Amino acid sequence: MIGSNPTEQSRVIAIxxxxxxxxxxxxxxxxxxxxxxxxxxxxxxxxxxxxxVVPTGIFFSVDATEPAKLxxxxxxxxxxxxxxxxxxxxxxxxxxxxSAQEAHxxxxxxxxxxxxxxxxxxxxxxxxxxxxxxIMFGGGWSDxxxxxxxxxxxxxxxxxxxxxxxxxxxxxLTASFVIGILAFLLIYMGxxxxxxKIIIGSVMPLVPGLLITNAVRDLMAGHLVxxxxxxxxxxxxxxxxxxxIAVVFSLFT
Amino acid sequence: MLHFIEQALTSFVASAAFGIIFNAPRRMLLxxxxxxxxxxxxxxxxxxxxxxxxxxxxxxxxxxxISQAFARMFRAPVIIFSVxxxxxxVPGGLAYNAMRSFVQNDYSAAMEMAAKALMxxxxxxxGLVLSEVLNxxxxxxxxxxxxxxxxx
Numbered sequence: 001m002i003g004s005n006p007t008e009q010s011r012v013i014a015i016x017x018x019x020x021x022x023x024x025x026x027x028x029x030x031x032x033x034x035x036x037x038x039x040x041x042x043x044x045x046x047x048x049x050x051x052x053v054v055p056t057g058i059f060f061s062v063d064a065t066e067p068a069k070l071x072x073x074x075x076x077x078x079x080x081x082x083x084x085x086x087x088x089x090x091x092x093x094x095x096x097x098x099s100a101q102e103a104h105x106x107x108x109x110x111x112x113x114x115x116x117x118x119x120x121x122x123x124x125x126x127x128x129x130x131x132x133x134x135i136m137f138g139g140g141w142s143d144x145x146x147x148x149x150x151x152x153x154x155x156x157x158x159x160x161x162x163x164x165x166x167x168x169x170x171x172x173l174t175a176s177f178v179i180g181i182l183a184f185l186l187i188y189m190g191x192x193x194x195x196x197k198i199i200i201g202s203v204m205p206l207v208p209g210l211l212i213t214n215a216v217r218d219l220m221a222g223h224l225v226x227x228x229x230x231x232x233x234x235x236x237x238x239x240x241x242x243x244x245i246a247v248v249f250s251l252f253t
Numbered sequence: 254m255l256h257f258i259e260q261a262l263t264s265f266v267a268s269a270a271f272g273i274i275f276n277a278p279r280r281m282l283l284x285x286x287x288x289x290x291x292x293x294x295x296x297x298x299x300x301x302x303x304x305x306x307x308x309x310x311x312x313x314x315x316x317x318x319i320s321q322a323f324a325r326m327f328r329a330p331v332i333i334f335s336v337x338x339x340x341x342x343v344p345g346g347l348a349y350n351a352m353r354s355f356v357q358n359d360y361s362a363a364m365e366m367a368a369k370a371l372m373x374x375x376x377x378x379x380g381l382v383l384s385e386v387l388n389x390x391x392x393x394x395x396x397x398x399x400x401x402x403x404x405x
Binding site for chain 2: 027028032078079080081083084087088091115116117121128129132133135136137155196199200203204205207209210213214216217219220238242246249250253
């Protein structure tokens with residue numbers, strides 16, 4: 001049995017922590033991260049583990065005598081591909097297809113993986129979705145092109161500013177400010193008709209939809225600390241977007 | 254009818270594009286788009302007949318149920334499908350209008366819209382949880398029948 005050997009045990013702990021870290025950094029729900037870590041530990045020979053996950057850190061302990069391990073998570077993005085890959089590694093361990101060493105190698109590989117879409121493709125996707133959202137929210141096809149432009153440039157702005165200042169709130173605020181200014185400018189130039197529809201469509205790629213959904217599901221699953229802190233993060237993002245647009249309005253009306 | 258085709262098409266593209274922004278696996282993009290389209294069509298049809306809150310609730314339940322089914326069919330986390338379906342239903346427009354009214358000192362209209370946005374977020378939350386409970390019930394019932402028949 002693996003759990004009785006101390007070095008084997010610490011290796012299993014390291015594997016579980018790595019899996020949890022990747023999932024949490026990529027936007028996995030906290031209850032799912034806890035569940036995955038416990039399942040992996042059990043499949044690798046440590047049936048009595050405890051995992052406590054909050055959006056900013058992971059606590060993991062395997063028995064009463066060993067000290068619990070801690071990992072700090074400071075950066076969180078959304079990368080559903082990594083969540084899905086770790087999920088499949090966990091499933092294969094559970095089915096006995098993977099040894100501890102193979103699982104570890106796979107996880108290291110997943111952690112180092114970069115996005116499967118280039119920045120240009122992501123910008124194009126953001127622009128396209130902005131245009132489509134404008135139509136969905138009742139805008140006319142004449143507003144499609146301006147929303148496409150505003151949404152694309154706004155998403156580029158949030159990426160650029162985030163690299164520049166490393167403060168998410170400020171990046172989102174500036175990006176929504178850029179979107180607001182552009183929308184006013186395009187309407188002024190006679191491109192597009194409904195300013196409100198263009199702005200709503202364009203800010204959609206910035207809207208914290210995933211965070212809101214995750215926060216609520218964590219709350220309902222009884223993970224109150226995670227739910228509240230993710231809710232706070234979502235609220236901050238929404239507040240940043242609202243403030244950026246509000247500044248534009250107070251300048252021009 | 255043309256309106257519906259237009260809405261179905263744009264919601265499909267928007268949801269699939271969101272999959273790219275969230276770096277969803279490439280082979281799951283179309284599925285995400287499909288879930289988003291179904292949710293949005295249910296929403297706009299019901300919104301004609303009833304109110305936005307029950308429409309959002311029904312659409313979210315549908316999104317949740319389809320996502321759970323897809324998750325099991327394609328062996329992937331539920332979140333990959335549900336996120337794409339939820340995004341169009343998030344009351345971004347209302348929140349935006351509320352914010353704009355606040356800035357223009359129209360507080361009564363702003364509060365009204367903010368309350369409505371909160372109600373819609375609540376409807377999304379309840380819908381997601383309901384679909385999860387439904388899924389667990391469906392999964393548990395056959396299991397209990399199986400154990401009972403094996404005991405006999």
